[in-house]
Amino acid sequence: MTVAAQTPxxxxxxxSDGGPAQPLLTVRGLVKHFSVRGRSGSVVRAVDGVDxxxxxxxxxxxxxxxxxxxxTTARLLMSLIEPGAGExxxxxxxxxxxxxxxxxYRRQVQMVFQDSxxxxxxxxxIEASVAFGPRVHGLxxxxxxxxxxxxxxxxxxxxxxxxxRYPHELSGGQxxxxxxxxxxxxxPRLVILDEAVSALDKSVEAQVLNLLLDLKQExxxxxxxxxxxxxxxxxxxxxxxVMYLGQVAEIGEAARLYEAPAHPYSRALLSSMPSMDxxxxxxxxxxxGDPPNPIDPxxxxxxxxxxxxxxxxxxxxxxxxxxxxxGHRVACLKYEPGSGHSAALPAAVQPA
Numbered sequence: 001m002t003v004a005a006q007t008p009x010x011x012x013x014x015x016s017d018g019g020p021a022q023p024l025l026t027v028r029g030l031v032k033h034f035s036v037r038g039r040s041g042s043v044v045r046a047v048d049g050v051d052x053x054x055x056x057x058x059x060x061x062x063x064x065x066x067x068x069x070x071x072t073t074a075r076l077l078m079s080l081i082e083p084g085a086g087e088x089x090x091x092x093x094x095x096x097x098x099x100x101x102x103x104x105y106r107r108q109v110q111m112v113f114q115d116s117x118x119x120x121x122x123x124x125x126i127e128a129s130v131a132f133g134p135r136v137h138g139l140x141x142x143x144x145x146x147x148x149x150x151x152x153x154x155x156x157x158x159x160x161x162x163x164x165r166y167p168h169e170l171s172g173g174q175x176x177x178x179x180x181x182x183x184x185x186x187x188p189r190l191v192i193l194d195e196a197v198s199a200l201d202k203s204v205e206a207q208v209l210n211l212l213l214d215l216k217q218e219x220x221x222x223x224x225x226x227x228x229x230x231x232x233x234x235x236x237x238x239x240x241x242v243m244y245l246g247q248v249a250e251i252g253e254a255a256r257l258y259e260a261p262a263h264p265y266s267r268a269l270l271s272s273m274p275s276m277d278x279x280x281x282x283x284x285x286x287x288x289g290d291p292p293n294p295i296d297p298x299x300x301x302x303x304x305x306x307x308x309x310x311x312x313x314x315x316x317x318x319x320x321x322x323x324x325x326x327g328h329r330v331a332c333l334k335y336e337p338g339s340g341h342s343a344a345l346p347a348a349v350q351p352a
Contacts, residue, residue, distance in 0.1 A: 025054040030086035048246035059223040061237030069246040110183035114195035116175035120167040127163035151181035173204035252328035262330040313340035
């Protein structure tokens with residue numbers, strides 16, 4: 001199996017020599033609103049104008065409170081649900097267009113879901129589950145089964161013992177390894193991991209995380225990693241995107257964002273990480289109140305109702321994704337020149 005060969009030579013060279021990585025996935029203006037049953041004209045703004053890039057060879061982490069739109073964004077990227085607006089480009093080609101039909105796109109982009117059991121067909125042995133995708137895409141039965149057995153062995157499941165078993169005969173960690181093998185069966189370039197380790201106990205979680213790192217290196221993969229666990233995101237991810245109420249609050253390199261978050265919500269989110277150091281324990285809640293109703297979000301900046309740096313202009317003006325530093329973007333009026341916030345630079349002055 002030559003999965004690494006599916007990655008262009010130029011991409012691998014750029015990653016190995018430290019050159020600038022190019023976007024593999026480009027998302028612009030992505031929107032998804034869900035109608036509210038029994039309330040005519042009301043919608044839940046699950047994803048409301050999301051812009052970001054996933055660079056070739058990186059792991060982009062996506063974090064935020066429950067209900068912020070992380071999983072909906074993942075399903076939109078997989079075309080499991082139809083967007084209300086927006087554009088998704090994969091390696092420069094528009095997804096769903098004549099130049100990149102959905103069938104070809106889905107072969108290159110695969111997803112691992114949170115619930116390892118419901119993701120598998122309970123009537124199929126795991127070898128058949130892993131081989132199913134390649135067979136649908138035209139690979140013969142013998143070759144598909146051989147690929148499935150090779151991948152099962154690669155994720156730590158001996159084919160002689162596990163190939164004929166059914167999902168209910170496996171532990172949660174073993175089932176998630178099957179799902180990872182199934183995701184790799186079509187030799188994808190991008191794998192979306194939606195809370196893929198959150199249901200596992202910590203010892204198994206560590207094993208699966210190390211497996212993901214090994215597979216990424218071996219097969220030249222790119223990951224979009226969605227998680228509530230900020231420690232795991234810091235360990236695994238190269239860049240991090242913070243979402244709040246269906247929008248991007250901040251995106252940048254993981255080390256920089258964790259050490260010096262720019263957005264007030266990012267600071268509050270990271271301060272919630274538990275610490276073993278008694279001198280760094282959180283004694284005061286970083287935020288007060290619940291997130292606003294996504295059916296009727298507040299005007300202006302959606303975080304202004306809970307923000308410690310709020311000023312009157314925050315309720316009147318929607319912040320743009322500004323760039324306070326190279327490779328770092330934040331949606332906060334404090335960093336938008338000429339926004340009217342007292343901490344913002346004048347309109348004629350741009351940050352270095």
